[in-house]
Amino acid sequence: MGNIVAIVGRPNVGKSTFFNRMIQRREAIVDAVSGVTRDRNYGKSDWNGRTFSLIDTGGYVKGSDDVFESEIDKQVELAIDEADAIIFMVDVESGITGMDEDVAKLLRKVKKPVFLVVNKVDNAKRLENAVEFYSLGLGNFYPIASTSGSGTGELLDALVESL
Ligand code: GDP
Numbered sequence: 528m529g530n531i532v533a534i535v536g537r538p539n540v541g542k543s544t545f546f547n548r549m550i551q552r553r554e555a556i557v558d559a560v561s562g563v564t565r566d567r568n569y570g571k572s573d574w575n576g577r578t579f580s581l582i583d584t585g586g587y588v589k590g591s592d593d594v595f596e597s598e599i600d601k602q603v604e605l606a607i608d609e610a611d612a613i614i615f616m617v618d619v620e621s622g623i624t625g626m627d628e629d630v631a632k633l634l635r636k637v638k639k640p641v642f643l644v645v646n647k648v649d650n651a652k653r654l655e656n657a658v659e660f661y662s663l664g665l666g667n668f669y670p671i672a673s674t675s676g677s678g679t680g681e682l683l684d685a686l687v688e689s690l
């Protein structure tokens with residue numbers, strides 16, 4: 528089995544915060560497809576003695592805060608092709624958005640392990656709010672706070688188990 532994990536999700540949910548917390552060293556960006564890989568960041572991480580590669584998608588387009596939905600879809604399609612497991616990150620602070628629903632629709636068809644991660648669960652109230660994400664139809668979810676690392680242990684246990 529391979530060991531590539533891609534983090535997908537719409538902008539501002541906390542993908543890069545999580546990525547930066549996880550990685551020990553960065554790898555050079557492999558410029559296989561110009562204009563696509565440019566938007567991706569690669570790192571190495573390990574947990575429970577298992578090493579894996581982590582791909583942080585999106586958010587690297589210079590000079591623009593706007594990320595078109597088609598761009599996110601492209602990142603998700605790439606992740607589906609390239610990764611052995613996918614972290615789909617959403618944000619409890621904003622709740623479910625249309626973009627989340629579109630990404631969920633793509634991911635529901637995927638045969639690879641998909642981990643629905645609800646980020647920004649900073650307190651008990653937010654944990655209660657997180658139950659709405661069941662409606663994305665991806666099963667159970669992992670509540671985490673990327674800024675503190677809360678909840679990430681359970682996620683990583685399950686993640687490396689799937690690789
Ligand atoms: P990305 O666009 O998905 O890569 O999101 P970023 O990692 O750039 O984070 C977007 C914003 O969310 C930043 O202001 C982060 O500090 C904030 N953020 C990330 N994780 C958490 C968290 O666990 N709790 C809270 N309250 N904010 C967070």
Ligand code: MG
Nearest residue numbers: 542543585586
């Ligand atoms: Mg980012």
